[in-house]
Amino acid sequence: MNKHKYIEVQHAEMVFETKKGSFHALADVNLTIEQGEFTTLIGHSGCGKSTLLNLLAGLTTASEGVLLCGGREIAGPSPERGVVFQNHSLLPWLTCFENVHLAVERVFGARESGAKLRERTAAALALVGLTPAAGKRPNEISGGMKQRVGIARALSMEPKVLLMDEPFGALDALTRAHLQDELMRIVAQTGSTVVMVTHDVDEAVLLSDRIVMMTNGPAATIGDIVQVRLARPRDRVALAHDHLYIEYRTRVLEFLYHRQARPQKDAA
Template identity: 60%
Template sequence: MSNSYLTIEQVNKRFNTGKTSNDVLRDINLKIERGEYISIIGHSGCGKSTVLNIVAGLLDASDGVVILDGKEVKGPGPERSMVFQNHSLLPWLTVYENVAIAVNKVFGSSMGKAERDEWVRYNLNLVNMTHALHQRPDEISGGMKQRVGIARALSMQPKVLLLDEPFGALDALTRAHLQDEVMRIQNELKNTVMMITHDVDEAVLLSDRIVMMTNGPAATIGEVLDIDLPRPRDRIALADDPTYNRYRQAVLRFLYEKQRKVEKSAA
């Protein structure tokens, strides 16, 4: 058994539809160390979200196993918290209450009321949202909603933070600000992070490694690219960095070649 913090081992996923069986993932093997930031990238339909949902415990693998910190993943749990592309906030609760509901659920029996209050405020402060404690989701911007979603996920003190295209629905400027916030928080808390993205620049900027998926059906891991760029990272400085651009080109080349194979097979 691997000693890595998070291990995805020989994972396959099939969806049975009537008399037919559809292979979505085949032979997914990945080892992630504590504190690593991993991005999963690939064309639409390559099973990125399926991998993340299996790690989250929202889907069962057809074969194989996911091991987190020495224990097999079976079903969802607070040690794996997820941030979706849609913020998923409860519209009738305030910003404070949306985080507090998670804190109360996870720590209600182990923290006193004052301590829980302090912890909610601490996590909202991490994402610079203490100014909006008593506002409801429809009273704040899309970027602010995502900040609250991240604060809620962090408030559960997860062993792994799972991000499912968390910036995909945001405008470019808001996305850049939130990426910088996530880098700052990850540098401060040393979270282990798995993120799905379609954005090559985002993957290179944020990640320690980029996992590149082949196209489905029966998608698997095609390549894993180590991103050896010093932290903290400055997006402006990196724009002209030859190493950054070499990594970017490597990911684009992989995605382009996979797409060409699909187009040739369809011709």
């Protein structure tokens, strides 16, 4: 697939007004993401990762600057940008199928038949391997399965961009690894553009085409970007001994724990 510039962040600033005064969260953020690219945002807590993701989702509006998706300004939430949060946010009284169907109905209900909407819902659940659990409610499935339903719900809207905020952060290590592999498979199948917030260096290197490393806040910005040139599909076991994987992992760790640790120590 020929890639081209799809998401653009131009001189984005974010200032929040609080009871204690103004808080400058993001300063002069500039970023371009190609169509079909998997980009992760990584940095210490409070570096503005989730703030930037919320700007891309249209959940908040930048104080200054412009954000574009597909050449159009991001002015609010849109089905073309699906969002998956760390908290799956499923409605507990609905089944897995019904939770996904609700999103499908909101996006396609005005122009498609009930049968087509059910078909879309079933396809989204099949994509994340949850067809057998379609009739179960959230309290009847595991945490990893709940997160899969959240991913299915986002994918069911056929978004051009998938925005993920620490989607596997609350899961145990084995479940997290399994869902990382599932996500790589899904993205390869759908060709989605993905922007994901993570604290996990290994997760960032495993999944990404590029790792965007944020400086410490306040007034956080992009400190460096690592281009991850690892062939796909990726095997986590084989990569553990790959010299390029180790090099990328080391670069991110050095940024986070040397370049970004010093200012905090000096201020102490």
